[in-house]
Amino acid sequence: MRKIILMMSVSLDGFIEGPARQIDWHRVDEELHSHFNEQLSSMGAFIDGRVTYELMAGFWPTADADPSSPPVMAEFARIWRDMPKIVFSRTLERADWNTTIRRNLDVEEMRRLKATPGGDLVIGGADLAASFMQHDLIDEYRIYIHPVVIGGGKPLFPSSGARITLSLAETRTFGNGVVLLRYESATGR
Secondary structure: OOOEEEEEEEEOOOEEEOOOOOOOOOOOOHHHHHHHHHHHHOOOEEEEEHHHHHHHHOOHHHHHHOOOOOHHHHHHHHHHHHOOEEEEOOOOOOOOOOEEEEOOOOHHHHHHHHHOOOOOEEEEOHHHHHHHHHOOOOOEEEEEEEOOOOOOOEEOOOOOOOOOOEEEEEEEEOOOOOEEEEEEEOOOO
16 A cells, blocks of 8 residues: 655744745755655655645756756656646646646545555645645655754644654654654554
8 A cells, every 4th residue: 555655844943934935944955855856756646735836836847957957956857747746726727747636635535546556645735734634644754854943934733733643763864964754653554
């Protein structure tokens, strides 16, 4: 059975972006980007909310055509473009690059998708992740903590009152100070 994986970068104080949606504090160097490419290239699909999808679609489809793009960025551009994508949006009219639009989260559809053969499914976007968390659909959390306190912005985990018990599966420290904390759902799916 495939897993649904939340894979997000956060500041040390728990924010995914600053108050004006800034992500310029991310410390994605060649080592970390290579790690992301390795992890994401084996996935079966990207699952994104509209905001995350539009952010990605605004840059990655042609990033490998820019001669100034480092090889790791060019590699990710190809991964992103070729990977099947599911975008959850009530307003997005159309989407390109191997993308399917879903208007609402259908929990049973996601469970059926997990049961099909293929690579794991990775979620991008805190709002969408919160919806998946409410329905206990996330099997693994890969949280990349960047060594910066940004003081405010959008938190990765909004207050929900829910308790989710996890088991630590891996830690890894990258040369730039980013720390990966990988947790698995304790429900043992």
